[in-house]
Amino acid sequence: GENVEQHPSTLSVQEGDSAVIKCTYSDSASNYFPWYKQELGKRPQLIIDIRSNVGEKKDQRIAVTLNKTAKHFSLHITETQPEDSAVYFCAAYTREMGSRLTFGEGTQLTVNP
Amino acid sequence: DVKVTQSSRYLVKRTGEKVFLECVQDMDHENMFWYRQDPGLGLRLIYFSYDVKMKEKGDIPEGYSVSREKKERFSLILESASTNQTSMYLCASSLATGGLNEQFFGPGTRLTVL
Numbered sequence: 145g146e147n148v149e150q151h152p153s154t155l156s157v158q159e160g161d162s163a164v165i166k167c168t169y170s171d172s173a174s175n176y177f178p179w180y181k182q183e184l185g186k187r188p189q190l191i192i193d194i195r196s197n198v199g200e201k202k203d204q205r206i207a208v209t210l211n212k213t214a215k216h217f218s219l220h221i222t223e224t225q226p227e228d229s230a231v232y233f234c235a236a237y238t239r240e241m242g243s244r245l246t247f248g249e250g251t252q253l254t255v256n257p
Numbered sequence: 258d259v260k261v262t263q264s265s266r267y268l269v270k271r272t273g274e275k276v277f278l279e280c281v282q283d284m285d286h287e288n289m290f291w292y293r294q295d296p297g298l299g300l301r302l303i304y305f306s307y308d309v310k311m312k313e314k315g316d317i318p319e320g321y322s323v324s325r326e327k328k329e330r331f332s333l334i335l336e337s338a339s340t341n342q343t344s345m346y347l348c349a350s351s352l353a354t355g356g357l358n359e360q361f362f363g364p365g366t367r368l369t370v371l
Contacts, residue, residue: 145316153297176357187261187347187362188300233299237357244290244315245360249299 146171146238150248158256163224165251167234168216176237177217178245179208183230191232192219224255260284261363263348269369276335278366280348287353289331290360291315291323294345303346306331307353338370 147170157163167177178193194201194208194217201208205224210217221228231252235245264279280289290305292315302315304323312323320342324332331350335342348363 150299178359187364189362190359193359244302244305244313246302247292247300249297 146174146236146246148234148236148246148248150234150251152251153249154252154254156254156256157224159224159226161224163221163228163253163255165219165232165234165253166216167218167236167248168214169236169246170215171236171238172212172215174215174236174238177208177210178235178237179219180233180235180247181230182233182250188233221253224253226255226257229253229255261348261350261361263346263363263366265366266364267367267369269371270335270338271371272339274335274338274370276338276368276370278333278335278346278348278368280331280333280350280363281329282331282350282361283329284350284361285328286350286361287328288351289325290349290351291321291331291333292347292349293317294347294365300347303333338368340370342368343370344368 150167175196180188181191182188194210205222207220231250233250234248261282288307291303292300301317306312306325322334346366349360351360352358
C-alpha cells in the first residue's frame with residue numbers, strides 16, 4: 145500500500161519568513177495530493193491540492209510543487225504570519241486503495257512574531 | 258456549508274466498556290471515514306464506508322468495528338475499550354469520487370479510557 149512520509153515534524157520560523165514542508169510517497173500510481181491545515185483545537189481543513197498532471201499550483205501565499213519522478217511534493221508558505229501556526233498534513237490518493245487518502249505524520253509549524 | 262458533527266467532544270470510559278462514537282453529515286456524501294489522531298503519528302485510518310451497509314478496513318482496524326445503517330450516519334464501536342485506545346477520533350465525509358474530493362472533518366472526540 146501507499147506510505148507517506150512528512151518532514152520536518154516541527155518547524156519554527158520568524159514572521160515574514162518562508163516555510164517549506166516536504167512529503168514523499170511510495171506508490172507511483174498516486175495521482176492526487178492534498179494538504180490539510182489543523183489549527184489548535186480545530187478540525188483539519190483542506191488548504192490546497194495538486195493532481196499528478198500538474199507540477200505546481202499557487203493560491204496567494206501558499207503553493208504546492210510535485211515531482212512525480214522523485215515521488216515527492218512540498219508545501220511552500222511565503223510571508224508567514226502568526227495565523228499560519230498550525231499542524232499541516234500532506235496526503236496521497238491512490239485509486240487502487242479505494243476512496244481513501246494516506247496521510248503523513250504532520251508538521252507543527254510555529255510562526256514567531 | 259458541509260457540516261460533520263460528532264456526538265461528543267470529550268468522553269471518559271473504563272477499560273472493558275463498549276463505546277459508541279457517532280458521526281453525522283448533512284451533505285449527502287457517499288463516503289465516510291473514521292480516523293485516529295495521535296501526536297507524531299498523523300491521521301490513521303481505522304475504517305471507511307463508501308455506501309450504506311458497506312465498510313472497508315483501514316490501516317488500524319483491530320479493536321474497532323463500524324456501522325452504517327443510514328447514509329448520513331457512521332458509527333465507530335469499541336467492543337471492549339482498552340487504555341491504548343485513548344486518543345482523538347476524527348470522522349470525515351466526502352463525495353463519491355472519494356480521495357479526489359475534499360474530505361470534510363468533524364470536530365473530533367477526545368476519548369480517554371481509564
